[in-house]
Amino acid sequence: MTPECVRLHPAALTGTIPAVDAKSYAHRLLMAAALADVPTRIRCRTRSADILATVRVMRALGAEIEDLGEAFLVRPIGLCLAEKGLRPEDLDEVTLDCGESGTTERFILPIVAALGRKAAVTGAGRLAERPLSPLSDVLRAAGVSLSEEGVFPLHVAGRIGVGDYAIAGNVSSQFVGGLLYALSLQSCELVEAGESVGCDAVSTLELTGTVESAPYIRMTEEVLRAFGAEVEVSRDERKYVVRGADASGLLVSPGRAAVEGDWSNAAFWLVAGAVGAVGAGREGLAGITVTGLRPDSAQGDRAVAEILARMGAEVAGDAVTVRPPKNGRLHGLTVDAAQIPDLVPVLSVAAACAEGVTTFVNAGRLRIKESDRLATTAAMLRSLGVEVTEGETTLTVAGRAGRPLTGGTVSGANDHRIVMAAAVAATVASGPVVIEGARAARKSYPDFFRDYAALGGRVEVF
Ligand SMILES: O=C(O)C1=C[C@@H](OP(=O)(O)O)[C@@H](O)[C@H](O)C1
Ligand SMILES: C=C(OP(=O)(O)O)C(=O)O
Known part of the structure; x- marks a missing residue:
């Protein structure tokens, strides 16, 4: 259980x-498995609120998903509906509660439209406010009706079909991911002389x-291909050609799949390793090792290792170990966040040190x-004595150079x-740090504070 409020001692x-x-x-594999022909066993041990949101949504659409603890066994929507003699187009509007998960919502909208299902999409926290345009514009132009954006429930009906689509690449990659799923689910069989010769x-x-x-x-493409989809991308990664499924309109399950380690969440430990000695004495020099990360992962956030190395931290090994620089001093730099937005909050802590x-x-x-x-x-760092300047699209952190x-x-x-x-900032503070609303960690890392304590963090729950 993630605690509500914590006081962390340096x-x-x-x-x-x-x-x-x-x-x-996990999102991509669970969705692909639910849209496939036969069941898939997905090895996944983390039960974060966001992963569970995708499980909930795929179940609501008709998939049967068994939680085996170490894995999910996904019986796909098509198979489960067929067993019950149900046709997707005859089904009533289904409520899809995406919780606070942007990925779930932005992928499910085009998927629902590809299935021709009627849905009322809901969610919590800030989700309703997060932008849906230009995805909503593409869906509407394709003939899908969407109720007013910015309020839940968002009602979706109608179908997106085969076509030539264009979407802005600078709002959310999740729109692109969702559309790649929707286009991969288009069905059309080419028959010559009574024989199936492919898909048109x-x-x-x-x-x-x-x-x-x-x-x-790229992660979306990788998962779709693992499920038999034909997605070709131009060299400049601006144009995708997607060949839909055969007459079934289903992806092809590989039977088993495994969710790899999360670089975005490992980044919290890797930064903690890099700043270790700054405020807390020589013991921090031992650093932190995170196991189970793929060095060749498609996850852009694996850049955290290289950025920390550029800041002067010692980074080594396939099980990634990060230690503070020998002189105990990291140095500031310019970081382009365009491809790695999720790293900014934690890298700002390294920057502050x-x-x-x-x-x-x-x-x-x-x-x-x-x-x-x-x-x-900016507010989090300022609460801890750091000077920060917020621009419209920039954040500038004045390092405290060892203070x-x-x-x-x-x-x-x-x-x-x-x-x-x-x-992570609390590990190098001069006094206790109280975090209000610590429970939010459960969105991606429910056992964060347990692991924090296991690494020597001093956590008081109240
Ligand atoms: O597709 C995904 O899994 C995600 C895409 C990113 O969002 P944007 O593409 O909206 O930047 C990232 O910030 C988010 O945490 C997860
Ligand atoms: C932005 C995030 O996720 P999502 O967009 O899926 O809500 C995140 O995990 O930081």
Whole structure:
């Protein structure tokens, strides 16, 4: 259980910890499995609120998902409806509660439209406020009706078909991911002389403007291909050609799949390893090792290792170990956040411990996450004595060059990444740090404070 409020006492974290399962992959694998032909066993041990939101939504659409503890066994929607003699087009409107998960919502809208189902999409926290346009524009132009955006429930009806689509690449990669799923589900069988000779449901999707969060689109492509989809991408990653499924309109299950380790959440430990000695003495030099991360992962957030190395931290090994620099001093730098938005809150803590200034640029989309993360990251650091300047799309952090952060009270801003970044900051503070709303960590890392304590963190729950 994630605690509601915590008081953290300064202590360097050291030791070895396994990575939690990557929620971005878990979402994609669970959805693909629910849209496939036969059951899939997905190895996944993390039960975060977001992963459970996707499980809930796929169940509501008709999939049977058994929680085996270490894995999910997914019996797909098509199979389960057919067993009950139900046709998707005859079903009533279904309520899909996405919780606070943007990925779930932005993927499920085009998927529902590809299935031709009627749905009332709901959610919690800031989800209703997070943008849906330009995805909603594409869906409407394709003939899908959507009720007013910004209020739940969002009613969806109608069908998106084969076509040539274009969408801006700089609002959310999740729109692109959802559309790639929808186009992969189009069905059309080419028959010659009474024999099936393939599929003619070929669609294109073009990305316009700058493309941000591109690694997440690559993860989507990877999972779709593992489920038999034909997705081709141009060399500049701006144009996708997607061949739909055969007459069945189903993806092809590989039978088994496994969710890899989460670099975005490992980043909290890796930064804690990098800042270890700054405020807490030599024991921090031992660093932190995170196991279960793929060094060749498509997750863009694996860049955290390279960025910490550029700041001067010692980074080594396949089980990734990060230690503070030998002289105990990290140094500031410029970080382009366009492809790695989720790293900014925690990297800002490394920046606060460094010598010199760190500027995060191209970070505008942080404003449309679980909180306005440029504002809430700045507020979190300011509560701990750090000087921060917030620009429209930038964040500039004045490093304290070895002077510890102060203790203080931080609002978790109902944002898991702010809560976890504040907890890392607390390891190098001069006094206790209270985090209000620490429970938000459960969105991606329900056992965060258990693992924090296991690494030597001093956690008081109240
Ligand atoms: O598709 C995904 O799994 C995600 C995409 C990113 O969002 P944007 O593409 O909206 O930047 C990221 O910030 C989010 O945490 C997860
Ligand atoms: C923004 C995040 O997720 P989502 O967009 O899926 O809500 C996140 O995990 O930081």
